[in-house]
Amino acid sequence: MEQDKYGIVDIGSNTMRLVIYLREKSGRLKEIENVKAVARLRNYLTDDRVLEAKGVNLLIETLQTFQEVTRHYELSDVKCVATATVRQAINQQEVIKRVSEETDFTIRVLSEYEEAYYGYLAVVNSTSIESGITIDIGGGSTEITFFKNRQLVNHISFPFGALSLRKQFVQDETPTEEEIEAIRLFLDEQFKTLDWIRNKCLPVIGIGGSARNLVQVHQEYINYPLSGVHQYMMNAADVQLMSTYLQSLSFDDLQRVEGLAKDRADLIIPAIEVFKMIMDIVQTDKFVLSRKGLRDGVFYEEITKDFGFPYFPNVIEESFYELATDYQINVNQVFYVTKCALIIYEHLNKLGLVTITREDKLLLRRGTYVFNIGNYIDSESSSKHTFYLLTNRTIDGLMHRERMIIALIASFTNKSSFKQNVTLFSQWFTKDELTKYRLLGSIIKFAYSLNATNRNIIERINLELQDEETLIFSIKCRKDWKPEQYQVEKQKKHLEKVLKKTITVKFHF
Structure with a gap:
């Protein structure tokens, strides 16, 4: 098997990212390039669900930067997927048209199901967890799935994420106790529909940047001696400890916390509230990080298409x-x-x-x-x-x-x-x-x-x-x-x- 290169652009509500993989002789996809831009497109989506011109221009400028990299690697076919912000924009077609005309990329807007499905696919193809609950908190949406015996049973996408929660409830850089309580009440109301995960007592698997940052902060906090974050496990007390610790810090101190990306300092506390509430609903003491997420799920779909089912027979x-x-x-x-x-x-x-x-x-x-x-x-x-x-x-x-x-x-x-x-x-x-x-x-x-x-x-x-x-x-x-x-x-x-x-x-x- 030749060593082929694959590229994917992920247009999220908070960050945009270009990832290039090298497919090695074993079939393994090895990440060889990862370019991130904190565009925060969600901030340019009006209450009337119009993606403002400034946001569209920023999107195109970022994609033009990405294409300099893809051209350098001579990638002719790069997948370009967009999630909540572009999906929710009523001027979505206009955005897609401009991107197609002004960049090398053609946007594929993922449906709520697809966004949830690819997260699930990433988890079952990169962990040995047979049954569990996945949660992927983006900037503008939150996807939750329930899988049993590695098969997807149910899914839901909520039209809020870490960035939109912050925008809706938090006035300054960090939330007050009253604002945190308001977030909890809002989440409690939203999650009332989740009877299909209630009291399942299964591990909750976190996907995405907020989950990864939570784990990184915890590892630094306890001087964790092993390398890597994928498949790292925390219990409910660990998650609560990190919540209490981060809430005790000023915004300046938050930005200096080891393991926490500076651009997520104002988002991590609302995100942790979501994790805590889901763990409480599921009644679990296990929070596991999957470093593999939506982008990986898109490629797993291609890699496993000859199996007759969308996952490796045995991950290990x-x-x-x-x-x-x-x-x-x-x-x-x-x-x-x-x-x-x-x-x-x-x-x-x-x-x-x-x-x-x-x-x-x-x-x-x-x-x-x-x-x-x-x-x-x-x-x-x-x-x-x-x-x-x-x-x-x-x-x-x-x-x-x-x-x-x-x-x-x-x-x-x-x-x-x-x-x-x-x-x-x-x-x-x-x-x-x-x-x-x-x-x-x-x-x-x-x-x-x-x-x-x-x-x-x-x-x-x-x-x-x-x-x-x-x-x-x-x-x-x-x-x-x-x-x-x-x-x-x-x-x-x-x-x-x-x-x-x-x-x-x-x-x-």
Whole structure:
């Protein structure tokens, strides 16, 4: 597959954005350019729903700036979508005509359903959440969807967003307590129609700039040690804490808050009120951010059109396939080593040395898949690169804690480095959990030693307890095993330390 470039212009009520993606060999869309303009077109929409000439001119001037970039990249077909402000304008056709005549772009005005649908599509194709509520607060509209078993069940679009709420209720840069209460009363009246999400107790997934800024502020506030915002989870207390914190600040201080974009300083408080009320209606303690939104949804629709349904069959498997392609993972070797690792784990379970669960098997498979992925960068410090790559790269479908677990297992080299890697995250896990991850890492390391030359020479693996302190591995091979024997003798100590057994490995034909 050739590396193709795709561009999309998103004309929102608050911001306009040009994003250019590179489709890599794996099929993954990698963002290579992101140009943002804070146009605030909503401020130019009159009460009579006319987009004023000044606003139209600003729209065209911004698009002309964008086209300088698209021409540089030689993009011949750029999608250009518009949402609430253009959709609500009664002079919409005049705006579309002028844009077509004066720029390279042809505007496609998204319906309320399409705007909600593309947000839902972005979530189900980039997270592993099977059922949930999405909420996308733009500048001039708010889209809410309910999906179950990854299928869209219901949707609604409200004709207000963070910018219009501010314009309607807030006199100065930041709202007073009375103005916040007025916003709450307004939202309560608007959301009375949402019986289809009431008491669902499902995660609320936030989409868009306001949700992203909320998460970024929280991460900075707690000195969050992991990279990335996609699939970051907050609870209701976290959201309330950020609401209280931001409301306590002057506007000047708000503009200096780490993680909060300066152009959103006057919008974030009204937006958080919307998130809080939706979480209250749903009766959930989970607020999850999806960094993928409307723009991504438009492309997911194209990518999945050959499936017969609008989403990837398995988001995590798709992500691991991308990792395999990007970092040149030998998939045949991975499958063989995974088989060996699972056999060892099951034998240990039968001997009563470990307890095995479905989740453990899944972790073992995933950890084996990306074990020492850092070798792609440098074989000498492969473990450190593995840990860094997996903790700093978004893996669609894995929540942050799950990504951290895989990083600990896949980067395992010894007890000392394991403890060093987990230092900043030790409060995330119990002692028993960390022992299990060390065990899984050491099993995978042992299994890779059994295939040191990538010849797939192992025919059978047996284990038996000779006595309370000694574990005997009997390895039947189809070819000479000396290189594998050398590596096994070198690496078995890590498994011995976790199992607290002396291990003897016997190779034979």
